[in-house]
Amino acid sequence: MVTFFATNAPALVSPGLDLEQSFSQTLEGFGLSDQAARLIWLPLPMLLVLVAAVVGVLVTVWLERKISAAVQQRIGPEYAGALGVLQPLADGLKLLVKEDIIPARADGLLFTLGPVLVVVPVILSWLIVPFGQNLLISNVGVGIFLWISLSSVQPIGLLMSGYASNNKYSLLGGLRAAAQSISYEIPLALAVLAVVMMSNSLSTVDIVSQQTGAGILSWNIWRQPVGFLIFWICALAECERLPFDLPEAEEELVAGYQTEYAGMKFALFYLGSYINLVLSALLVSVLYLGGWGFPVPVEWLAGWLGQSVDAPLVQVITGATGIVMTVLKAYLLVFIAILLRWTTPRVRIDQLLDLGWKFLLPLALVNLLVTAALKLAFPVAFGG
Amino acid sequence: MFGFLKQVGDYTRDAVDAARNLTQGLAVTFDHMKRRPVTVQYPYEKLIPSERYRGRIHYEFDKCIACEVCVRVCPINLPVVDWVMNKETKKKELRNYSIDFGVCIFCGNCVEYCPTNCLSMTEEYELAAFDRHSLNFDNVALGRLPTSVTTDPAVQPLRELAYLPAGEVQPHGVDPSRPRAGQRPDQVLSSLKQNAGGSAGNEGESATSTNTSKGSAE
Numbered sequence: 001m002v003t004f005f006a007t008n009a010p011a012l013v014s015p016g017l018d019l020e021q022s023f024s025q026t027l028e029g030f031g032l033s034d035q036a037a038r039l040i041w042l043p044l045p046m047l048l049v050l051v052a053a054v055v056g057v058l059v060t061v062w063l064e065r066k067i068s069a070a071v072q073q074r075i076g077p078e079y080a081g082a083l084g085v086l087q088p089l090a091d092g093l094k095l096l097v098k099e100d101i102i103p104a105r106a107d108g109l110l111f112t113l114g115p116v117l118v119v120v121p122v123i124l125s126w127l128i129v130p131f132g133q134n135l136l137i138s139n140v141g142v143g144i145f146l147w148i149s150l151s152s153v154q155p156i157g158l159l160m161s162g163y164a165s166n167n168k169y170s171l172l173g174g175l176r177a178a179a180q181s182i183s184y185e186i187p188l189a190l191a192v193l194a195v196v197m198m199s200n201s202l203s204t205v206d207i208v209s210q211q212t213g214a215g216i217l218s219w220n221i222w223r224q225p226v227g228f229l230i231f232w233i234c235a236l237a238e239c240e241r242l243p244f245d246l247p248e249a250e251e252e253l254v255a256g257y258q259t260e261y262a263g264m265k266f267a268l269f270y271l272g273s274y275i276n277l278v279l280s281a282l283l284v285s286v287l288y289l290g291g292w293g294f295p296v297p298v299e300w301l302a303g304w305l306g307q308s309v310d311a312p313l314v315q316v317i318t319g320a321t322g323i324v325m326t327v328l329k330a331y332l333l334v335f336i337a338i339l340l341r342w343t344t345p346r347v348r349i350d351q352l353l354d355l356g357w358k359f360l361l362p363l364a365l366v367n368l369l370v371t372a373a374l375k376l377a378f379p380v381a382f383g384g
Numbered sequence: 385m386f387g388f389l390k391q392v393g394d395y396t397r398d399a400v401d402a403a404r405n406l407t408q409g410l411a412v413t414f415d416h417m418k419r420r421p422v423t424v425q426y427p428y429e430k431l432i433p434s435e436r437y438r439g440r441i442h443y444e445f446d447k448c449i450a451c452e453v454c455v456r457v458c459p460i461n462l463p464v465v466d467w468v469m470n471k472e473t474k475k476k477e478l479r480n481y482s483i484d485f486g487v488c489i490f491c492g493n494c495v496e497y498c499p500t501n502c503l504s505m506t507e508e509y510e511l512a513a514f515d516r517h518s519l520n521f522d523n524v525a526l527g528r529l530p531t532s533v534t535t536d537p538a539v540q541p542l543r544e545l546a547y548l549p550a551g552e553v554q555p556h557g558v559d560p561s562r563p564r565a566g567q568r569p570d571q572v573l574s575s576l577k578q579n580a581g582g583s584a585g586n587e588g589e590s591a592t593s594t595n596t597s598k599g600s601a602e
Binding site (some may be wrong): 069070071075339340342343344359 | 399406409410412413414416417418419420421422423425555
C-alpha cells in the first residue's frame with residue numbers, strides 16, 4: 001500500500017495485489033492529480049487497520065471469556081447476542097458511559113496522559129503488521145525495530161499512570177510494569193535480531209517473503225525453535241499476561257497501575273493490553289510462522305491448477321488466504337496464551353527477573369551466536 | 385570444569401522438566417474444555433434447597449403465645465415481641481412480632497425452642513434489598529410463604545451436588561438434554577405413589593416397580 005521507504009522486495013516474489021496503485025489509477029481517471037489521489041488514499045488503510053485492531057480486540061475479549069469459561073467448566077457469556085458475541089461490545093459501551101474519575105490528590109495531567117501513552121504506541125505498531133505482500137500500512141525499512149522501540153515507550157506510560165494515581169498499589173504496579181518491560185525487552189530484541197540476521201532485513205515484509213519459499217518447511221520456527229520460545233515468553237511478559245501479570249496481580253496489588261482508573265481511561269488500558277496481545281501474536285506469526293504464507297506455497301498450488309499467479313482472480317484469492325492465514329496463526333497463539341493463563345500460576349517478582357536476566361538473556365545470546373555461526377557455515381539454509 | 389558442565393547439565397534438565405510439566409498442565413486445561421458445565425444458570429435454574437435448609441424464618445401469628453423463648457435463645461435477642469397484659473382476662477395480648485433479617489444469622493435456635501411451633505424455617509434465601517430496613521420483617525411479612533423452586537414455572541429446579549447424569553463417569557460429550565443424577569421432589573412423589581399402588585396389589589412386585597419408576601424418571 002503506502003510505501004514511505006523504498007521496498008527492496010526480492011524479485012522472485014510476485015508483486016501481488018497493489019490496491020493503492022489501482023485506487024490512484026481510478027482517481028486519476030476522474031481527473032485528479034497524483035498528489036490528491038495519494039492524499040485521499042492515505043487515511044483509508046489507517047482507518048481500516050484501526051477498525052481491524054478494535055474488532056480483533058473484541059474477538060479476543062470474547063474468546064478469552066468463552067475459553068476461560070470452558071476451561072473452568074462454565075458456559076460464559078451467553079445472552080448478549082448469539083453465544084454472547086456482543087458481550088465485549090456491551091462492556092465497552094458500559095465503560096464509555098461511566099463517570100470519569102480523577103482521584104482527589106492525583107496529578108490530573110499525568111493521570112490522563114498515562115493511558116494515552118500506553119495505547120498510542122501499541123496502535124502505532126500496527127503500522128508494520130503485514131497481511132500480504134502489499135497489505136500493510138507502511139513497509140518501513142526499519143519495520144520490526146520500530147515495533148521494539150515503540151514498545152519501550154509503553155512502560156513510561158505505565159509508570160506515569162502508576163505514579164500520578166497517588167496510590168501505593170498503583171505505584172508498585174507501575175514500578176513492576178517498568179521493571180518487567182525493561183528486563184524482557186532485551187531477550188525479545190535479541191530473539192528478533194537472530195531472525196533479522198537470517199532474513200538480512202528489518203522490514204516485516206522481507207522477513208515473511210524470506211519464509212515463503214517452501215511453504216511450512218521454510219518457516220522460521222524450524223530454524224529458530226529456541227528463538228520462537230524466547231520471543232513468545234517475552235511477548236507474554238510484555239503484554240502482562242499470566243504467568244507474568246505481576247503489575248496487576250489482583251491478590252497483591254488490587255489492580256496495579258489501573259487501580260484508580262475508571263470509565264474511558266480504564267477502557268484505554270484494557271484496549272491497549274488486548275491490542276498488544278493480538279499484535280504480539282501477529283508478530284510471532286510474522287517472524288516465526290511464515291506470516292501470510294499458506295503451508296503449501298500459493299505459487300505451487302496455482303501451478304498445479306494451471307493458473308498464472310498474476311491472474312486477477314488468483315491474486316484476489318492469494319490476498320484473501322494471506323489475510324486468513326495471518327489472522328488464523330495469530331489467533332491460534334492467542335488461544336495458547338489464554339490456555340496458559342489458566343494453566344500456569346503467577347511467578348514471583350524475583351522469579352520473573354531471574355527468568356529474564358539469568359535464563360532468557362544468556363539463552364537469547366547463545367541463540368544469536370549459534371544463528372550467526374550457522375549462517376556462516378550453511379549460508380543456503382540460514383539466509384547467507 | 386566438570387563442576388561447570390554438571391551445572392549446565394542440571395540447569396538444562398530443570399528447563400526440560402519445566403517444559404514437560406507445563407505441557408502436562410496445558411493438556412489438563414485443554415482436556416477440561418469440552419466437559420459438561422458444572423455451573424447452575426442461576427435465575428433460570430436453581431438448586432433445590434436441602435430438606436433442613438435454614439432459610440428465612442416463617443412465623444404464624446395465631447399460634448404465638450408471646451412467651452419470648454425465641455428472644456431468650458436468640459444469640460442477640462433479635463425477635464421483637466410486642467405484647468400487653470390484658471388485666472381482665474389475665475392473658476398476654478400479642479400486638480406485633482418482627483425479626484430483622486439484616487441482623488439474623490439463621491442459627492435456628494428460635495425455631496428449635498418455640499413451644500408452640502409457630503416458628504419454622506423456609507427455603508427462601510433471596511433476601512437482597514435496596515434498603516436494609518426493608519429486611520426487618522413484621523408478622524405479616526413473616527407469615528408469607530416463599531415460592532418454592534420446584535413449583536415456580538420460570539425456574540428449572542436442579543438437584544444438588546451431582547452434575548452428571550446417573551451412571552455417567554466421563555464428563556466429556558454428555559448430551560446437554562440429559563438431566564443431572566437424582567430425582568426431583570415431584571418425581572420422588574410420583575414414584576412413592578406408584579410404589580404405594582404396587583404394594584397394595586402385590587407385595588412381591590414392589591421392588592421391581594421401584595426400579596421401573598426410577599428408570600422412567602431418568
